[in-house]
Amino acid sequence: MNFRYLRPEDIRKLDTFEFAPRCVVEGWLAGRHRSFSVGSSTEFRDYRPYAPGDDLRLVDWRVFARTDRYYLRTHNQETNTACHILLDSSASMGFGDPAKIAYASFFAAAVAYLVTRGGDTVSLLTFDDTLRRWFAPGSTTAHLHNLLHALEDNRAGRPTSIAAALQKAVPLVRGRGTIVVLSDFLDDPGAVFAALNPFLHRGFNIHLFHIVAPEELELPDRGLVSFQDMETSARLTAHTHVIRDGYAAAMRGHVDGLRDLARRRRVEYTLARTDTSWFTLFDRFVA
């Protein structure tokens, strides 16, 4: 079956990738990912003094023989992980050639494929100023196909409000894992990160992919044009030659603001230009 955003050539390229976010994960399936939970795997983690109620099978008798004290031998528990993809589907994502939403959908499909191929679960949330569609975490091929169909059906439409959408997504995204946010972040950076706080407190590993078209970073010299807002249809007449430098500076300030807040909150931030291959995004994302 051919999918628009997961083509056979993409699958062949993805065979060399493996989804392994640079963080420990928590899950209900034993797997490859380290977990904060101390469990029954074979990977030694540490010793700790015995406490009443501990399982006596975990006492390291060799240490007791040398030190005459009871120490428990602890191991890291291996588990599966969940990856939550939050895809901005507002009208502004329809800008560019290719459209930013298409670029983001390619990347989301690849991530979903990699996640399910590794046996982990993946969820998908499309939103604009409200939540549009939510696919709970799953790892089956059917689940993957559902996600791919959903991406193909997804269209850029209403105005965006990332902060509001993230706040609404807090009850949906449970447990811990990786959150991948694909958006053009045309919102107040402070509000965006304020909305991400609940996820950060819950230990989510958050990756922000700032999808921008090259025309958004540097205005093309089109002379006097009437800019039409794709979300509100408002118009603004200006000479691109006159405002391009100021606009570029404002855009740089916005990107720097997002990057600075992400660094301080220990959130991964990646600026994704749509004129570059989305494969390069995995350099910052997977091992």
Add this chain to the structure above:
Amino acid sequence: MNLLFANVWLWPFAAAIAVPILLHLFARARPPVFPFSSLLFLRRVIREQHRVRKPRDWLLLAVRTLLVAGLVAAFLQPLWFGGHPARAGAGRNVVVIVDATASMACRDGAQSRFAAACGEAADVLSGLSARDRANLIWLRTPPQAVFPGLGVNIGYLRDCLRQGRVSTEAGDPAAALRLASDLLRGVEGRREICIVSDFQQTTWREIGAGVAHGIDVVTVPVARSPAGNMAITRLFAQPAAPLAGEDATVFVEVSNFSDAPRQTGVQAEIGELRASRNVLVPAWGRATAAFRVPCRQAGDFTAAATIGEDDFSGDNAAWLVVPVKPGLRVGLLAAESGTAPYWRQALRALPWAQGVDLAAGGWESDAQRCDALLLCGWDGTQPAPVRAALAAGKPVIWYPARGASESGLAALTGQPVAATGFEWLQPREPLGLRLVDADDPALAIFAGGERGNPAAGMFRGRLSVPPLPVDARVLLKYTDGTPAVARLKAGGGTLVLWNVALAPDLSGWAARTEFLPLFAELMLTSRGAGTDTAGGAVLAGQELVLRAERDLLPQALRVDDPEGHSRAVTRRESANGPVYTAGRAERPGLYTWRMDRDLIAQTAVNFPPEESDLRTIPPPAIARSGWAAVSGGRAARERRDGVPLWPWCLGLALVCGLAEAGAALWAAKA
């Protein structure tokens, strides 16, 4: 507003000024639509740039509006008239008076004042159109107009200005203004007199007057810098007509018209005498060099004097013709019978005197041909011939008639005299005489005592004499204080007031030996130099006139000017006989009257002394008089025709164009 537009019919095109404004206000750009992800940052940028762009837009609008306004105004050809009212429509009638008097030869830098005046006058005339009329008047003696009336041939007037030459004459501004007013009288349209002159103070004593109402007077002073000058302002002999055998003194008066003392050498060539003197002349003062000359025989001799050259050279030389007489022709008016016979007898006794009886009625014409006048019993009426004789330096001895009024004395001296008249008084006791002024030249002969005492004798009657002027010099006085013989300055000469009755029943003075020498000395010492205009002296610009004793053939008569050119002579009749004229003397020097080859007379023509003082009236003083004073002919023309502003408008448009291009370039770079 003092602004006119030459192309009024182009006024509708002024609406083009509104084009850029309307374009700015109503033109709506219809740029292509550019769908963009968000206007969030665009609005922020535009909001920040708005503060700069708005003023720039308004500046561009202003620049473009000014550009169009400048172009439109340039085609409208506005004319600016400054602070005086603009007048349009009717034709212009302009009379230009160009000062051609001698002072205009003064050089101001590279060119003379006259050359500058001609240039300025040409500027004044330029700009007149075919419907305008003009004329040119040369300010000379007398003023001369180029056309008999106003003419349209402006080019010919400009040619006249190019070929004009400065004269050595004085000018008559009042006559020139009268002539200009006459030319402008009754003409339609604007009337203007433009005076181009150095406005020499001595020539332009009265400014701001003498012009008919409705005529605009504009002055163009051309003197640029104050000029100092040294000049011979007077050359005269003392006595003016010496007798053969006596010595005469020729005086050269040198004037310094500058604010610093100057020394100069005076060279004199008097007859066969050549001499020189150095004189130091104080600032704004005069000094006189004297040359004593013996007059051995009767006849005329000439004197020429020069001083060192300076920037204004026309007045550095002067000429004089001194007539040496074999004797004095003395006219005797014998209106009083007691004294007149003794005067006549005394004249017979004097070898150098030739007595001529003047008829009681009509003696005035005969007096002109006399060298001295003895007026015995004259009542003071009709003083004109006496004044003329005094002005010519002729001695006049006057014994007033009994009961004569004081008006004659007042008329001769030019000073007010108390209304007491000359009344005859006979005191009970005889009166004696008292010598008052022993230093008088007439009494010098008695200084040694060998010729007796002039104050001797007794007198039984005398005239009462009104109080004499303070500068009167009393030689002899009666013992009661009444002046007996006195000298008075009158009419440029010396009047001897005689108050001594010579009748035998009143005194025995006529029989005394002192009488004749005193009488003779009074006549001889009362001869004066006379005024410059008396006795045939001529100034440049005046007519050459010869009054001959006998009838001459004018065809055989000619006058040679100083350059040796001959000129014809015309004859005309006058009340005093035939008069021969040879036209106006254009330049100073000696003019020689010849009958065939024989020299019969010489006329000295001198530089007018009032032209030597080169001080001028400053333009502010002219402006205060009511006449407009402008800086030059171009300014006068602009005052009349307005200042064309179209070059400025075009310049404004160009500047605005450059500014608009600069602003566009700036916007492009920004």
